[in-house]
Amino acid sequence: MRVAIASDHAGFCQKDPVEDYVRGLGYEVIDMGPADDSRVDYPDFADKVATAVADGSADRGILICGTGLGMAMTADKVPGIRAAAVQTVDFAELARKHNDANVICLSGRFVDLAVNEGIARTFLETDFEGGRHAQRVAKIMKEDER
Numbered sequence: 001m002r003v004a005i006a007s008d009h010a011g012f013c014q015k016d017p018v019e020d021y022v023r024g025l026g027y028e029v030i031d032m033g034p035a036d037d038s039r040v041d042y043p044d045f046a047d048k049v050a051t052a053v054a055d056g057s058a059d060r061g062i063l064i065c066g067t068g069l070g071m072a073m074t075a076d077k078v079p080g081i082r083a084a085a086v087q088t089v090d091f092a093e094l095a096r097k098h099n100d101a102n103v104i105c106l107s108g109r110f111v112d113l114a115v116n117e118g119i120a121r122t123f124l125e126t127d128f129e130g131g132r133h134a135q136r137v138a139k140i141m142k143e144d145e146r
């Protein structure tokens with residue numbers, strides 16, 4: 001599985017450690033920047049990762065900003081993307097099982113690295129349950145047709 005990862009300046013302190021952790025789990029990481037913690041606009045990096053997942057050049061995406069919120073708001077605007085801002089492992093599990101999330105957005109300022117690593121692992125290792133959730137996810141994706 002190819003995992004596209006990016007941050008803004010507020011999430012940069014966790015970007016490389018999260019990438020190393022994900023590589024250590026055996027996944028291919030596509031680093032989509034930034035290269036340092038200079039101030040940047042999070043929508044530019046959310047768009048890179050969301051576009052890579054939407055066009056199939058990556059299978060999943062992980063975004064890290066201060067809260068995870070702005071990244072999620074931006075990524076969810078890209079057709080084909082189901083991005084969730086996640087602060088706990090339980091939410092990561094449900095974002096996969098119930099919502100088939102293909103991008104998660106982490107908080108680099110308010111959530112510890114160890115917790116975010118657990119969230120990333122759960123996001124990558126948990127399958128979508130389908131069943132009753134499939135028709136609900138299909139309704140989410142209908143919104144892309146607006």
Ligand code: RB5
Binds near residue numbers: 010069
């Ligand atoms: C940057 O200061 C901050 O606004 C950004 O990282 C993020 O938290 C936005 O949602």
